Amino acid sequence: MSTMIDDDLRSTFVGLADVLIPAYKTMPPASGASVGGEPLDRILALRDDLREAFLRGVRAAAGEEPATAARKMNEEDPEALATIGLIAAAAYYMDPDVRDLIGYPGQERRPIDPDAPPDYLQNDMLKPVAQRGAIYRPTPT
Amino acid sequence: MGSSDKGGKVADVLIIGAGASGLVAAKHLTMNGFDVVCLEQGQKVDHGTFWGDKPEFDLMTQKLWHPNPNVRDLESDYPIDTSESDVPILMYNAVGGTTILFGAHWQRFMPSDFRVKTLDGVADDWPFTYEDLEPYYDEMDIEVGVSGLGGDPCYPPGKAPPLPPLPLGKIGIKAAEGMNKLGWHWWPAPNSIASRPYEGRDPCTLRGTCRNGCVEGAKASFDLTHLPIALKHGLRLVTGARVREILVNDAGLATGAVYLDRNGRERRQLAQAIIVCCNGVGTPRILLASKSAKFPDGLANSSGLVGKNLMLHPYCAVVGHFDECLDSWLGPAGQPIQSMQFYETDPRRGFVRGAKWHVLPTGGPLGGPPTPGAPFDEAWGEAFHRERERTFGCSFEWGILAEDLPEEANRVELDPTLTDSDGVPSPRIVYNNSENTKRLSTFHLARAKEAMEASGAVDVTVRPPLTDRSQHNTGASLLATGHLMGTCKMGRDPATSVVNEWGQAHDVPNLFIFDGSVFVTSSGFNPTGTICAVALRSVRHLIATRGDQKVAA
16 A cells, blocks of 8 residues: 555645644644644654554544544544654644744753853852751761 | 784673773773774764754654664664563663763762661672772763762762763752752752863753753763774774674683674674673673573573662652743753752661652653543643643653662563574563562652642642553653663672672683673662773773783683
8 A cells, every 4th residue: 555645645634633733822723833744744754663553544534524533543543643643743843933932942052151150059059958968878887 | 811913813802782881891901902892783873863953853762762772673772571571671772882872860879879788788788888989980970071069968078070060950940949948958960961071072052862862972972982092092893793692611711702793694703801791681681692511501690690680770750840931941961950868768768778869851842652542632632732831841850760679580581582683582571669669669759749849830740660561662661761780790709699899700700791780789870870980990900900810722
């Protein structure tokens, strides 16, 4: 069976993804982050181990009302639904606009100044710990 | 020993395994003129292939860079049967070993850890003391570049780490505030992560991806810290070399090893002495597979203890959620602060020994993979967003590293059917959490919850030790440590231990073990700092006694 993702499968995936990740407050639904486009291809290229369960799930849901199909899949093929959910969530949180909305810059580079005096030494935060003294049992003689 | 020609067929020393202890040995032996061959089943890792600086990072940590070899399923990994183990097994098979993926919590044991029998009446004492090991701890701090703050009152006075501590960050400060309210111990934690440029390594930038490969090269991966020096001094490193068996002669001395290369060819490497450094699972696997007429139960196993006394540090945690942004995707990860408030035994608690606590960031919004079959309305729809609001960016973890005691029933065996891709028998793990571990975990989880509440957490998630064995090989099995210890115990009595205090096998005088297998007890600390200090002590002894070393003719 073909492992290509045609337009119908993409459409089914996006329908399911919008059930799993709907619009909420200021957040867009999954389709608002274009999860069915290039992100889907990128994820399946990187994680080929997800492809089989993904295809099984979207094929089973094809032509069905997405909300009904998603709940049914969670009962009958939970691995497929979890895989579709993982792909949808991964694509969603890789989207730059979604990251902006939740305040996530990614695993960003934030260089440090090792010579800056630590706050906990400036404000004596560590002092009571040191003042309480040793908490180890010494080597018995 | 130590006189063979460079490049000759028989090496002075064969090291099996290019992880932390193997590369400590390789560095010091080659610097002292030994001809050393190191066989490593994995490959050299291109640090440019790490995902920490890319949007796909979270996704890739669930598979290709997952610490569980059963999840990664790479050819360089061997499958491990953990169906009879409460705790999954984590490790990385490559040049640098698990230091490629470790969190770089660079800990020393406390003095009591070496005297558990004397002080607490359980397990055994080590054949040396904290004070005996301290100079080697000091040296290793410099070799790996430890960042930290001296004066921690959980240790005897000693030398400060060579580099300033990494920042506590918002999560470290928040945790420390709670500990101060309770009057409990905390201290800026030691990490083998450079806080300033060090020995060719760039400094940490708090990217927080330490446990899936450090993009900056700030972390002390041993392929960065030790391998280059060993290669410069003539180390012959053979990658993709999967050892099947250690060979012995009629006199009971080790003569070399049989390994399979990546073309499926069987090869032999002969040596005057052999050091096994394959971790607490891989080392007993090779010894048990090395059966002969002289050693019918496996090599160096006259005590019957090879593979026994496996200790894994059952892990548990409390995650606190706060009503303010704590930038909790930032590193170090690594650990900003630690606590040994409840480390030492208190008989009133109903268990012996204790645990180290450490603060950890909670990472990006994706987290682990969804749990198949989770109630739909708790996982998806608006619940998906509400969970992100509750947890992302505003949480941190108090991780609890529980000391587990040695028990012979907890063990590594050879699986009767499972093999790696070369047909070498795989290990099977039998491990049950003890009653002491259960009581210890319950107590510590309750105290960590108090600490979180003192810090102002509005919600707390308690994560007890794993017991659902069906979850071991999913991408979710991160509630584990990869600390693999005790399966070739060190001691003075050949009837009750496998190696002596120098890592030399009682049964085979030119066979040595330098990895965590030799641990007598596990302590409640991340073990790599102690593995390396013990390995350094052992290799120094081997170098000093080279003239007396018995070798195969």
